[in-house]
Amino acid sequence: MPGAERSGVEPSSPLSSGRKRSGPEWSGPQQSGPAPAASRSAASCSAASRPAGPRSAGASPAESDLAGEAARLDAADRLRAKRDAFVLDDAIYLDGNSLGALPRAVPPRLADVVAREWGRLRIRSWEESGWWTAPERIGDRVGRLLGAAPGQVVVGDSTSVNIFKAVVAAVRIAQERGAHRDQILVDEATFPTDGYIAESAARMTGCTLRPVAAGDIPAATGPRTAVALVNHVDYRTGRLHDLPATTAAVHAAGALVVWDLCHSAGALPVGLDAHRVDLAVGCTYKYLNGGPGAPAYLYVARAHQPRFDSPLPGWNSHADPFGMDSAYTPAAGAARGRVGTPDILSMLALEAALEVWDDVTIEEVRAKSLALTDFFLRCVEEYVPAGRVRSLTPAAHAERGSQVALRCADAGEVMAELVWRGVVGDFRRPDVLRFGFTPLYTGFAEVERAARVLAAALAEG
Ligand SMILES: Cc1ncc(COP(=O)(O)O)c(C=O)c1O
Numbered sequence: 070m071p072g073a074e075r076s077g078v079e080p081s082s083p084l085s086s087g088r089k090r091s092g093p094e095w096s097g098p099q100q101s102g103p104a105p106a107a108s109r110s111a112a113s114c115s116a117a118s119r120p121a122g123p124r125s126a127g128a129s130p131a132e133s134d135l136a137g138e139a140a141r142l143d144a145a146d147r148l149r150a151k152r153d154a155f156v157l158d159d160a161i162y163l164d165g166n167s168l169g170a171l172p173r174a175v176p177p178r179l180a181d182v183v184a185r186e187w188g189r190l191r192i193r194s195w196e197e198s199g200w201w202t203a204p205e206r207i208g209d210r211v212g213r214l215l216g217a218a219p220g221q222v223v224v225g226d227s228t229s230v231n232i233f234k235a236v237v238a239a240v241r242i243a244q245e246r247g248a249h250r251d252q253i254l255v256d257e258a259t260f261p262t263d264g265y266i267a268e269s270a271a272r273m274t275g276c277t278l279r280p281v282a283a284g285d286i287p288a289a290t291g292p293r294t295a296v297a298l299v300n301h302v303d304y305r306t307g308r309l310h311d312l313p314a315t316t317a318a319v320h321a322a323g324a325l326v327v328w329d330l331c332h333s334a335g336a337l338p339v340g341l342d343a344h345r346v347d348l349a350v351g352c353t354y355k356y357l358n359g360g361p362g363a364p365a366y367l368y369v370a371r372a373h374q375p376r377f378d379s380p381l382p383g384w385n386s387h388a389d390p391f392g393m394d395s396a397y398t399p400a401a402g403a404a405r406g407r408v409g410t411p412d413i414l415s416m417l418a419l420e421a422a423l424e425v426w427d428d429v430t431i432e433e434v435r436a437k438s439l440a441l442t443d444f445f446l447r448c449v450e451e452y453v454p455a456g457r458v459r460s461l462t463p464a465a466h467a468e469r470g471s472q473v474a475l476r477c478a479d480a481g482e483v484m485a486e487l488v489w490r491g492v493v494g495d496f497r498r499p500d501v502l503r504f505g506f507t508p509l510y511t512g513f514a515e516v517e518r519a520a521r522v523l524a525a526a527l528a529e530g
Pocket residue numbers: 227228229230260262263300304329331332352365
């Protein structure tokens with residue numbers, strides 16, 4: 070399988086390693102580096118909660134220039150106040166590309182859902198509290214951030230499950246156009262779940278799976294291609310793939326494209342309708358801050374909805390669910406992508422989390438994201454000795470998502486040290502340090518400090 074390296078969920082939690090640290094963060098299941106020195110004193114633990122940085126005793130000129138610049142950038146940042154909408158602490162949280170921080174709006178909303186809607190209204194809430202229609206209602210809200218007009222996005226299930234629905238349904242549509250379309254292309258560096266599911270979908274539909282570098286998908290798409298499944302932003306390197314050009318090229322060859330937007334939704338404009346994307350999926354627990362295991366979404370372009378033949382036609386996607394008919398008649402519109410009973414608690418937590426977007430445009434978030442990653446790369450270049458790390462993230466804005474990935478041989482140990490010092494990123498085996506930048510709550514001073522702490526951790530390594 071292409072890109073078959075695991076994302077790195079280790080069976081044992083570092084929380085059980087016996088190691089005290091400043092914040093509650095778990096930088097990851099991904100920590101496979103050696104356990105940090107158990108003998109570290111309590112004093113050094115608490116010092117870690119406010120990283121002093123490698124040269125704190127006397128800041129070098131470059132360091133104070135960058136710190137000053139960070140202060141100026143923060144002062145001019147229109148999104149700065151948004152940080153208050155999240156529960157954060159002194160740790161520098163650069164892992165929002167794995168699990169977004171908790172929005173303050175979520176706990177009171179969930180308390181109300183549990184106590185009043187469930188506790189008192191009980192079954193009435195399916196209608197009176199809008200539970201039944203939540204997948205489409207929240208889908209429209211997510212759709213706005215993806216450039217999708219209402220009625221095309223439904224929230225529910227996991228990204229993995231939605232990939233299955235989207236790829237199989239796309240193959241069915243493509244094969245209606247021509248039964249000879251028997252190939253599924255997948256970007257070869259794909260997040261593993263996409264590759265596993267595409268392989269299974271290929272077996273089920275009589276197709277073969279062809280892994281291709283994302284940039285080569287336009288050239289590789291031909292008369293036998295049914296569908297191309299592509300990650301908009303590569304989870305490991307942070308590379309942003311060319312959605313408009315790839316979509317246009319796949320269409321020119323008569324095939325369909327399914328985009329995995331996990332690492333772009335809430336971080337940059339996607340333009341689903343504008344670029345005539347066929348189908349798309351993604352999670353809501355990263356830059357959309359929906360919470361651990363928050364429901365994912367499925368976009369089916371309006372033009373494809375009448376032919377969207379779900380491989381998981383559950384009763385919730387029936388035209389008349391409460392008719393309890395033994396024959397399946399699909400619902401019209403986005404609801405056709407539903408399966409079973411929605412996960413209401415997670416779904417309504419997500420709805421509350423999305424409130425933070427009400428007065429924010431994705432364009433201003435993107436502008437800040439690029440400024441943050443540019444600034445981080447500059448600070449790293451300034452503070453880290455040349456050659457100690459290598460950036461895997463493209464320098465060109467058009468090719469960069471909202472994360473920076475740095476390669477270094479001892480990345481596991483370095484990330485453990487960073488977490489210890491209060492800078493939370495994550496580690497992807499074998500040698501990648503990942504730092505995600507969430508413009509709604511990350512500031513420039515934090516970015517400068519993170520780079521300084523990184524330099525110190527690397528120096529120790
Ligand atoms: C690109 C991408 N696709 C899919 C997933 C996983 O989806 P699921 O929520 O089904 O675990 C992730 C992250 O876990 C991801 O980064």
